[in-house]
Amino acid sequence: MDLNAISNISNNNYYSNKNSIDTKEKVDSEKKTGFSSEAAVFEKSSDKVDSNVKNSKADRSALISQLKADQEAQKLQLFDIVKKTIAGQGNAIAQADDMWKFLASGEFSVDKETKANAEKAIAEDGYWGVNQTSDRILDFAIALSGGDTSKAETLLDAFKKGFSEATAAWGKELPEISQKTYDAVLEKFEAWKNGTYGENS
Template sequence: MEIKNVNSQKPIIAKETEKDMKIKEASKEKEQNKNTEGIKYEKSDKVESYTTYDKTAIDKLKAEAQQRHENLRRMVEELLKRQGLSFKDAFDGKEVKVDEETRLEAAKSLEEGGEHSIDAVATRIVDFAKAISGGDKSKLEILKKAIDEGFAGAKAALGGELPEISKKTYDEIMRRLDEWENE
C-alpha cells in the first residue's frame, strides 16, 4: 500500500458562494450599524424577511426608564424628608401630606409633554415592545399579554383600581400596538 505525501497535494480552497458573500456583507453592515439607534430590519434569502432587536436601543430605553424612576423617587423622598418621614414610614401607613410645590411638580410631569404624560409613557412602552421583539409582529400577542400583566400588577399594588391616567395610557398603548399590527 502506498501513502502519498500530504504536502504533494494541492491545497483545497473553498470558493465563496454568492450566499456566503451576502452573509458576510450583512454581518459587516450589522457591525457598522451596531451603535445606531432604532430597530434594524434585514433581508434574508431563507425567509421573506426577519428582524433582529437592537441591544443599543434597548439599553438606552432601560437607562432612560431608570433615570425617570430615580427622578420620581427623589421627588417623593424629598417630600417625605420635609415632613420628617422616610419611605418606611410611608409604607407603614403614616400620613403623608403632599405640599403644593410637590403637587405642582407632579401635575406638570403628567401634563401633555411631561415625562409621565399619556403620550410619553405610551411611546416608551411601545418603543420598548417593538425593540425587544425585534419588530416582529408575530410576537404582538406575547407583548400585549406582558403589558396586561404589568398593568394588572400595578392595579393590585394600588389596591385594585388604577388612576384614570393609567387607564388612558393603557388604552393608548393598545391603540398604538393595533395600529402597528395593521401597518
C-alpha cells in the same frame, strides 16, 4: 510584403495617438479652468425604503439601553418627588408596596416645588404623560421583538400582566392617567399589528 497592411497599421497608430493627445489636452484644460463640459446627472432611485424595516440587533440593543437609562433617570426623579413628599410627612416607608399604598391613600401634602415638578412630569407632553409613556412602552416592545408583529400578542399580554401587578401594588384602581395610558398602549399595539403605528407621528 503587403503595403496596405503597413498603411493600415500606420493610420491606426496615428488616430490612436491623436485621440490620446486630444484627451490629455482636455483633461489638462479642465484642471486649469476647473470646469468640465460634462455634467453630473442625478437619477432618482426607484428603490423604495420599507418603513417597517427591521433594525439590526445592535440598533435594537442601543435603543433598549437608551430606553432603560432614560427610564432609570426619570424613575430617580419620581422617587425624589416621592421622597420629599414622605419626608415632609415624617413617615418611614420600608417597602415599595407600602410606599405606593401610602401615595394612593392621598393622606399627605407636598410643597409647591414638588407639586409643580409632579404636574410637569404628568402633563400631556410630560415624560410620564399618556403619549410619551405609551410610546415608550410600545417602542420597547417593538425593540424586544425585533419588529416582529407576530410577537405582539405575547408582549401585549406581558404589558397587561404588569399593569395588573401595578394595580395590586397600588392597592386600589390606578389613577385616571394610568387608565388612559393603558388604553393608549392597547391602541398603539393594535396599530403596530396593523402596520399603521407611527404614521401620524
